[in-house]
Amino acid sequence: MATRLRLLRLLRSDAVALAAAACLVVVVLVALFGPMAVGDAAGGINLRNRNAPPFEFTRPWLYWLGSDSLGRSILARIVVAARTTLGIALASVAAALLVGGAVGLVAGLSRGRTGEYILRGVDVIMSFPSLLLALIVLYVLGPAPSNIVIVLGVTRLPVYVRTARAEVLEIRERAFVAAAQVMGAGPVHIALRHVLPLVLPTLLIIGALDFAYVMLAESALSFLGIGVQPPDITWGLMVAEGRAYLTAAWWLAFWPGLAIMMTALAANLLAMWFRIANDPSLRGSLKARVAGNG
Template identity: 50%
Template sequence: MTATVKKEAAAEPAVKRRRHTWWQLLGKDRFAAVAAVVLGLVVLTAVLGPWLIGDRAVRQDLRASLQPPSFDHGFFGLLGTDVLGRSVLARLVEAAGTTLSVAVPAVLCSLVIGSAIGMWAGYHGGWRESLAMRVADVILSFPSLLLAVVVLYVFAPSAANIVLILAFARIPIYLRTARAESAELRTRLFVDAARTFGTKSWPTIYRHLLPIVLPTLLTVATLDFCFVMLSESSLSFLGIGIQPPDVSWGLMVAQGRQYLQTAWWIAVLPGVAIVLTTVSATILAAWARLAGDPAQRWRLTAAKRRRGAVAGVTA
């Protein structure tokens, strides 16, 4: 037993020095791996699904109205039909693309714009930082969902308007995060060295600040993706989001709420899709925060090392 413990102690530094890839770190967290699989399936469904289902999402068959989930009407009747006899499965697939086509561009736009302004303000400080923070405070003073409701009531509700208003409302989240990280990093020695050698501000931000700030920003973006998707679903539920003949998960819930007692699958199944996607994104965001932080990454491998050490001592 003593020899085994010595071997484990000698091998431990080598294990600590070994660098794990992202795939290896993901495999060490079962919940994060399952969440990544779920999100991957949602993305594949949104990208490839419309090509596979054709026009079944809009094809009506009044003779098959409000049919419960079964194989009586083939594979596309697996999740039942709505009041017009349209396949709920096909509409879920079609709605996945619509929902992601709103949530992903909105998050990417707010991430790029807010991060760029925040790192620029945090790096320079002074009046630039004060101006950026005051603008962020003004935008945050209006609840994003309420702002979207007002704007969409004034202008025509469309996917493009939803993306623009949600992206605008979420910019302060990334601006404040990037500003706080950059303000702390601008006093580091490597930033002072870059200034000493005459490197301009934007190259310094891109080469030295962005790689350090990016993991935190991506974690915030993953969590913000859940909020944006729920906001789009809420707007569609209120009738000022995605408009027919387009379909989204939130619109499916809104259209099926009056049939909850007779045809629950019309509203419940899209709600389950929303919950699964948001929970998976939240779990993956927590994993990405640990995997992207060198100071916290050891938590993903500590449990496995401990199990191996205990097994060696027992032997």
């Protein structure tokens, strides 16, 4: 509890991290409650309003960001798409991070053959073209959001396994691990108390970076018609649809693209801040910067 309070206090004093956190909170709130606010405007086709440019404040506020080729409000669509986009991206990244991190931890700590087998398994996943995997799985199982999460999670898995394993291999040789063994610590204690806390920040950073990657990968799947199916929408799908109109109506792809970028950027900044705030030897620099800023 005390640590959480201290983290909050640190966050409040770092302007950039605070802005990033605020941005993410807004995105999450929009994803949760936004769809109720815009009603069914996201699906409301209005052919007289086709490709309306943004910033025409004489129109209703829903059209301030413009409208798409069927005259649907872009703002409303972004709001509605936030939920699917974030849901899929978060679930895929979380699944890949948890499973990959755990498997990598085991691979790094096991002295026997297990580590080798795990690595070869990961190599198989890496060498199999991810798009092909996606095509097969989604064609066979059908393009339900849960299947998309599985496909994206599996594709991103190797990064976490390999990173976690590499970090564990280094940490495992440090003297404090030997010291813990001398005190009578078993492998579970060492993994959870000594190794995991040092590996987790790296994995979280990769997770934040992957967040953007997964959003784009999901849009690629949607573009191919095996991802999210209309009338469901995601930011990635909107970008993909807007690409055809880039020269005539840039705002179709721009606004959802901006949403993707801002969310990914905020996630990255926050993850970076978290890494520093969570490391006692680096935390001093945050505090000092705070003190310097008054």
